[in-house]
Amino acid sequence: MARMSTNPRRKKVAAIAAIGLSLTLALTACAGGSDAADADAAEAPKTTLTFWHYFTDRADLLQELATQYEDETGVEIKLELVPGDALPQKFQAAAQADQLPDISAGWTSAGEKLAPYALEGKILNLSTVDGAAEWFEEFAPSAIQGVTYTDDNQWDVDPGAYLVPLDTNNMQILYNKDLFEQAGITDLPTDLDEFIEVSQKLRDADIQPFVSGFSSWPLGSLASMYVDNVVPADVRTAAYDGSGRYDTPEWIEFLTVFEKLAEGGVFADGILGYDMPAAETLFASGQVGMIFDGSWALGVFNETSPDFKNYGVFMPPSVGDETLYIPGGVGSTIFVVGTSPNADASVAFLKWLTATDQQKKYAEASFNIPANRQVAEELELDENIAAFAAGADKLTPASPVAMQGAVVTTMTAGLQLIIAGSDTPAAVAARMQLAQETDLAQ
Amino acid sequence: MSSPRVLAPAHREAPGPRRTVAGTPAPNRLAKRYSRARRIEMVTAYLFILPTLVLFLVFSVYPFVRTVELSFTSWDGLSSTFEQVGLDNYVAALQDSVWWGSMGNGVFLAVIALVFMQGLGLLLAVGVDRKMKGQTLYRTLFYLPPILSGIVVATIWKWLLEPNNGVINATLDSIGLGALAHPWLGDPSTALWAISLVSVWQGVGYPFLLFLAGLQGISGEIYEAARMDGATGRQIFVKITLPLLRPVIGIVSVLTFLGAMQTFNLVVAMTKGGPGYATEVPILHIYRSAFGPSPDFGYASALSIIFGVLLFGVSMISLYLSRRSGGEPS
Known part of the structure; x- marks a missing residue:
């Protein structure tokens, strides 16, 4: 490293040179100020x-x-x-x-x-x-x-x-009109008994009745719908906030619905092994009479099976005494x-x-029900999208409390076992209660 | 195997400065220079391993220490506060029936892998070890499944096992065994067997390759001598091949056990742990605890520690038993 000069004369020269250089730089900067600002603006990084x-x-x-x-x-x-x-x-x-x-x-x-x-x-x-x-x-x-x-x-x-x-969506049951006709079904089911009856007719015609992605989340969606349909609101809310229990007769009755559906032959063989895409493939290929699916399925069918058009949409049958709300919303x-x-x-x-223009483009291209109200009113919806859009009036109302995540997981696994015939509603209800207690304790 | 003779410490000492009879160091320029060179050499060596050491500390030691630390907290994975809960997570783990059920499923997969994956791997290795036509092709084919992505393998097998249109049920139907057609993944009693079948199919290439390497390390002269003594093929396999392969078998067993216990991607892609908890495995349960609907990284960390300790213990016992039975890796 160079040593600093100790000569006073050299020091003086160096100081003058430094001051001069500083002034020159400062003046240059001032003179070119506006140009530099323009250049900065021109080169401002793009967002x-x-x-x-x-x-x-x-x-x-x-x-x-x-x-x-x-x-x-x-x-x-x-x-x-x-x-x-x-x-x-x-x-x-x-x-x-x-x-x-x-x-x-x-x-x-x-x-x-x-x-x-x-x-x-x-x-x-x-x-x-x-x-x-x-x-x-x-x-x-x-x-x-x-x-x-x-x-x-x-x-x-x-x-x-x-x-x-x-966009908005909701989940209902889609049915294959050709298969229903083949099985001699003229009326759509509205309650549990009719649902089982229709399924039996399909089975008699060698058609698998009902499918959904039961290895994954759709089972939880169907279950949440029937929880509201079977378990009274006060019992539900009490269980959710921890002041009530899950191993009560009301919850066992809700779980028993799935046992009845399984024993009534409603579910397609091997339904627990299907995720939603596999279930949709089965339905769109005409191998299953009904599927519990969302409004987005219309876009999926249009893309994967453009020739598959003869299907309809109906509200799931009510299985309890409470109001039937369907899952969906945003x-x-x-x-x-x-x-x-x-x-x-x-x-x-x-x-x-x-905004309206972009939403219009989005809805037309994606087969979804647009979230923008104006666009939803202006667009001409096809029959099945209209049926789903009509379901917007029957959506599960918002609640400040909800089932704990750990209980949802336990319930879904328990329902799978009930459908498989490996467990009982009472045992699953007891496990849901245990899951709630563990979750609250943590 | 005999261990090498240990030299007496005096003989192993590096030459240092000469000492006088009184024990005071005698000035020796050569020895000093040697000692300095040795120090430089050591410093250089440490500098060479420093980057690796830093990486090891950052990516292995620190995460491990952090996991232990987290296991005594309740943390949702996001908030800036950690609630200290002491041993609560460990107590909860002991009472978590789904966790121990998943451990049982892991052990099931491990046993199936140890018996069938290893057995098949050994048989294939013995078969391919002979001089035969298309040997390279067979080696490539047998090692193909392990190099495929687990998700790809799972997707393919999901199609094959599909109840209504799957190739397996369709084949059973076409050969008059339609009564055996079954929703393999949708039935809690068969789902884990189906996963284990796929796991064996995918994993058999690893033991195959290791056994093949072990077989090729056995001298041909031993076999030749045995044949000259009139030994049959079965005798040669039981009395020569298997004993000489014991070190490899020991290592492969531990690796197979660890791999099977840590099964994850096949289960996620094929059954997501269902139906019910029929195919829930330990890693999936840990993953769900950390990333599920009620995320708790503290609990997930406690499960990880328990799982790690158990696997470490089993591995040590296996290696110890393998050594005791003469299978110490050479």
Whole structure:
């Protein structure tokens, strides 16, 4: 390393040179100020929003919309497709590592699973953004219900809408009209006995009666529907908040419905081995008379079996004394990551994406019921989409309390065993109670 | 096998500075230079292993310590606070019937793998070890399933086992055995057997390869001498091949056991642990505890520690027994 000069004269020369250089640099900077600012503006980094989603069937459509948005605003939307089941885990891991995107598809409605993210500010409360009230006026009330944490929610999340609905959906039973005719069935079933009777007629005609993705979540959806249909509201609520129990006659009666359905031959052979895509393939290929599925199935059938058209939709039969509500409400959702540095730009994109023109394009291309009310009213819906759209009036109402996740898991596994004939409703109810106690203790 | 003679410590000492009769060090420039060179060599060696050591500490030791730490907390995987719960997670694990049921399923898969996967692997290795036409082709074919992705294998077998249109039921039907057609994955009594069948099919290539390597390490002269003494093929296999393969069998057994106990992707892709808990396996239960509807990383960590300790214990016992029976790896 060079040694510093100790000569006073050299020091003086060096100091003058340094001052001169500093002044020159300062003056140069001042003189070129406006040009530099212009250059900075011209070279300002383009805003890029990263958007994680699992919409495999709508990936091209989203890309098209993203490109259109970039053309209109200059904001780039970087879409990253994450396989459906992996998104919650990927998001959780990214949240721990602080590597979240700007926008993400929601994998569930506002409830227990999203509450920790909302509490930690990882999901933006959209009710707090400018113009939120007008924005949310555009959506169907059933869609808003599914994305909103209410004032008295059990998770202590600040009230508000945390997700934006892209579409609405609900689950009903689809039936193959040709197979029903072949089996001589003229009336659609409305109660448990008729459901079993219709299934027997199908079996007599050598047709598997009913299928759904019972190895996965659809069994839980069907079960939640029949919980509300069989178990009185006060008994349900008490069990959910821990003041009541699951091993009561009402809950056992609900579980017994599945035993009766299994013994009545309603379920297709091997139904516990089917996930939803496999069940949909079976139905669309004309091997099963009925399927419990969502409104999104219409798009799936249109894509995978374009020739399969002769099917209809009906409300599931009521099996209890309580009102029958069907699962559904908000369908695909999107949210803004609360910690994103581009939160404002992300909100702007979501407003654009859910505006009338974009929603029209989305609904026409995806066979989904649009969340935007105006679009839903203006579009001419086909017979089956209309039947699903009509189901919006019969959706399960929002409740501030819900069945604990651990109990849902235990119930679903227990129902599988009841359907397989390996367990009894009373034993499963006892396990649900144990799961609740363990969950509350933890 | 005899262990090498241990030299007396005095003989193993590195040459150091010469000492006088009184014991004080005698000045020796050569020895000093040697000692300095040795120190430099050691420092260099440590610098070479430092990156690996750092990676090991960061990616193995730290996660392990963190898992132990987490196992005494209740944490949802997201919130910034950790509630200390002491041994509660371990107590809950002891009372978790689904967890112990999953351990039972893991043991079932391990036993099936130890008997059938190893047995088949050994038979295939013995078969391919002979000089025969198409030997390379067979080796490639047998090792193909293990290199396929578990999810791909699971998807293929799910199609094959599908109750209404699956190839297996259709084949049974076409050969007049339609009565045996069954919803293999949809019945709690057959689902785990079906998973174990797929697991054996996919995994047999590993023991096959290791056994083949072991067989090729056995000198041909031993077989030749046995044949000259009039030994039959069966005698040669039982009296020569198996005893000489014992070290390999010991290692393969431990690896097979560990692999089977950690089955995960096949189950997730084929049954998701169902019907009921019929195919629930330990790793799936740990995964569900961490990422399920009520995520609890503390409980999942406690299950991981219990599982790890049990597997470590079983592996140590297996290796010990293998050594005692003369199967110490050479």
